[in-house]
Each structure stands twice: as C-alpha cells, then as structure tokens.
Amino acid sequence: MAAPRKPFDPPSPEQTAFLERAIEQHGKATYNFALRLTHNEADARDLTQEAFIRVYRAWRSFQPGTSFVSWIYRIVTNLYRDELRRRKGRYQEEIPEDNAPQEYSGARPLAVEPIEDLVESQFGETMSKALAALSPDQRQVVVLADIEEYSYQEIAEIVGCSIGTVRSRLHRARQQLRKLVEHYSAKS
Amino acid sequence: MNQEHTTTENIIDYLHHELGPEADAALLLHLKSCAQCAAMYEEQARLSESLRAFARASERELPQGVVARIWDAVDAQAPQPSVTQRIAAFFRPAIVVPVAAVLVVGAFFGYSATHHASPMITIDAAYYLRDHASINNTMPFGESSVEPTSLRSDESASDQQWVASTGASAVAETR
Ligand SMILES: [Zn+2]
Numbered sequence: 001m002a003a004p005r006k007p008f009d010p011p012s013p014e015q016t017a018f019l020e021r022a023i024e025q026h027g028k029a030t031y032n033f034a035l036r037l038t039h040n041e042a043d044a045r046d047l048t049q050e051a052f053i054r055v056y057r058a059w060r061s062f063q064p065g066t067s068f069v070s071w072i073y074r075i076v077t078n079l080y081r082d083e084l085r086r087r088k089g090r091y092q093e094e095i096p097e098d099n100a101p102q103e104y105s106g107a108r109p110l111a112v113e114p115i116e117d118l119v120e121s122q123f124g125e126t127m128s129k130a131l132a133a134l135s136p137d138q139r140q141v142v143v144l145a146d147i148e149e150y151s152y153q154e155i156a157e158i159v160g161c162s163i164g165t166v167r168s169r170l171h172r173a174r175q176q177l178r179k180l181v182e183h184y185s186a187k188s
Numbered sequence: 189m190n191q192e193h194t195t196t197e198n199i200i201d202y203l204h205h206e207l208g209p210e211a212d213a214a215l216l217l218h219l220k221s222c223a224q225c226a227a228m229y230e231e232q233a234r235l236s237e238s239l240r241a242f243a244r245a246s247e248r249e250l251p252q253g254v255v256a257r258i259w260d261a262v263d264a265q266a267p268q269p270s271v272t273q274r275i276a277a278f279f280r281p282a283i284v285v286p287v288a289a290v291l292v293v294g295a296f297f298g299y300s301a302t303h304h305a306s307p308m309i310t311i312d313a314a315y316y317l318r319d320h321a322s323i324n325n326t327m328p329f330g331e332s333s334v335e336p337t338s339l340r341s342d343e344s345a346s347d348q349q350w351v352a353s354t355g356a357s358a359v360a361e362t363r
Contacts, residue, residue, distance in 0.1 A: 004358075009263075011266055016262075019258070019262065023250075023255055023258065025209075027250040027254075028248075028249060028250045029253065030250075031248065031250045031251070032247055032248060032256065035246075035248060036243070040356065045251060045253070045254050045257075048250070048254050049254050049257050049258050049261065051329065052258045053261050053262060053265075056258075056262050057265075113363060121245070123238070123241075123242075124242055124245050124246065127238060127239070128240040128242065128246070131242075142239065145204055146235075146236045146239040147239055147240060148244040151204070151205075151206070152204065152206050167201065169208070170204075171196070171197050171200055174200060174232070174235060176198070177235065178231075178235060181235075181238075
C-alpha cells in the first residue's frame with residue numbers, strides 16, 4: 001500500500017500510545033480473526049498490518065465507549081473485501097444473491113499456504129477444509145456468529161448489511177458447512 | 189403443548205439467542221417434549237461447539253514480524269520535518285547572525301502563508317475520504333462502488349469534522 005503525502009497531521013504521543021495499546025490488547029484477536037477470514041497466514045499478516053495502520057491514521061474517529069474490537073473487525077472485513085475485489089481476475093468469485101442456490105465449488109479463494117497443517121487432529125483438518133470451502137461471506141458470518149459469538153445486530157454492523165441478510169446467510173452457511181464437514185470426514 | 193415441529197432456521201436463531209422471548213420460551217418447551225426437534229437442536233449445537241473447539245485449537249500468537257512492520261509503516265508515514273524545522277536544524281550549530289534570523293522569520297511567514305490557504309484543507313479531506321473508504325464503507329461484499337458509499341455513510345460526516353478540526357489546529361500552530 002502506497003504511503004500518500006499528507007501535508008499535516010503530526011504524530012502525537014497520544015496517537016502512538018493509542019496504537020501501542022491497540023496492538024497489545026487486540027493484536028492477537030485481530031490476527032486470529034483475519035486468519036479465520038482468509039484461511040491463509042500471509043494474507044492474515046497483511047490484513048492485520050494494514051488494519052492497524054488504518055487504526056493509527058483514523059484513531060480520532062474511534063468513539064470511546066464503543067467496541068474497539070468491532071471497529072477493527074469492520075476494518076479487517078472491508079480490507080478483505082477490497083482485496084478479494086482486486087484479485088477478482090485470479091479468483092472468479094460470484095457474490096451470491098441471498099436467495100440464489102449455492103454450490104460447493106471447491107475453490108479456495110486466497111489460499112497459498114493453507115492453515116490445515118496448523119491443526120493436527122483429523123477433526124481440525126476436516127473443519128479447516130470445510131471452512132475454507134465456504135464462500136468468503138459465508139465464512140465471515142459463521143466466524144462472527146459462532147466463534148466470536150456476536151449477535152446478528154453486531155454482525156450486521158461489522159459486515160455492513162441488514163440483520164435479515166446476516167440471518168439468512170448464517171442459515172445457509174451452516175447448512176453448507178454441515179454438508180462439507182460430512183464430505184471431508186467421509187474422505188479422510 | 190401441542191405445536192408443530194420447528195424449523196432448522198428457528199433452531200439456529202434459538203441457538204444464537206436471537207428469538208424473541210415468547211418464541212424462545214415456546215421452542216424451549218417444544219424441545220423438551222419432541223425428540224425429533226431435540227435431535228435437530230443437538231446437531232446444530234454440536235456444529236457450533238465444533239467451530240469453537242476448532243478456533244481454540246487453531247489460535248495463533250500475533251507474529252512479531254507483523255508488529256514490527258506496523259511500526260515501520262507508521263514511521264515511514266510520519267511527516268517530513270517542516271521548512272522551519274529544517275532551517276532551524278541547519279542553523280543550530282552556527283552562530284546566530286541577524287541575517288539568519290531574518291531568513292528564518294521570512295521562511296516562517298512564507299510557510300505560514302501557504303498553510304492559511306484553504307486548498308490545503310480540501311486536499312487533505314479528499315485524501316482522507318479516499319484513503320479511508322475501507323473504514324467508512326459499511327456496504328456488504330459485492331457492492332460495486334466504494335467512494336460514493338463512504339460519502340453516504342454516517343461516519344464520513346464526523347471524519348470530515350475531524351479533518352476540518354485537524355486542519356484548523358494545524359493552522360493555529362503555525363501562528
Ligand atoms: Zn418437534
């Protein structure tokens with residue numbers, strides 16, 4: 001990402017402290033969230049790095065009293081979406097309509113070095129493959145609802161869609177996930 | 189209680205505490221008396237538990253390299269020293285002569301004058317909105333346009349205020 005010229009905005013000690021605290025307290029969670037979203041370590045590192053740079057630059061727009069984690073997850077989510085769009089040439093992902101039937105394509109969106117090997121158990125491998133085979137928005141909603149345990153309302157805010165979309169996407173994602181888990185556990 | 193079987197969708201909402209109080213209570217009651225729906229619930233609950241177990245097992249530490257790269261990027265983006273700072277640094281070891289003082293003062297006012305020009309603020313606001321489209325954009329995956337939505341989002345108003353106030357304080361500083 002290019003560093004554009006910015007005429008003023010001298011870094012203040014508060015701004016530096018804000019970033020330092022943010023990395024210390026939420027760096028690990030952000031990285032793990034990015035890892036689950038992208039299913040790829042290199043992408044997760046890039047996303048995390050870029051997200052914290054955005055946090056640093058936009059630190060004043062963070063509203064105290066609101067959830068920092070939700071804020072940075074939203075940044076990560078949006079960066080990931082932008083990245084997917086940029087890579088569209090390489091990965092032909094059709095954004096599914098909510099009522100469109102979804103088929104398991106077997107495509108793994110951004111994976112270069114998948115994280116299956118990180119999880120040694122058979123169960124972990126099955127779940128890892130199944131999650132990787134979901135579409136990015138399905139995976140995202142499953143991660144937010146079941147791993148991060150956010151409410152539909154909170155997910156809608158992070159993802160930037162309606163609660164109805166969250167609900168229907170989650171329903172379909174879980175159906176899909178169950179099929180995929182069955183598929184991969186039968187294989188292994 | 190004699191009611192119809194529930195749906196998978198209802199079970200999923202129930203599992204995520206997303207049913208209203210009445211529907212929640214009714215489903216709880218039904219699950220107690222209906223083995224078929226209870227089995228459906230068990231299956232969905234197991235899926236959620238598996239996901240959490242997977243998340244726990246696959247949790248990673250934040251790589252130190254990432255932290256280092258964040259600070260490198262932040263340092264690289266720090267603004268260059270201003271004209272006055274550079275001149276001050278240039279003259280620091282030298283004997284301060286009236287000519288130097290005049291130069292510094294002259295450069296200072298020249299520098300201030302450029303900072304009073306309003307185009308600086310609009311350029312910065314445009315930069316900010318463009319660069320932070322990802323932050324401001326609250327649209328889901330698949331929406332085509334990034335910039336217009338950032339202008340529509342609730343946050344862009346406060347961001348612009350922030351830019352405006354930052355600009356104002358920067359102007360104040362040069363006085
Ligand atoms: Zn029943």
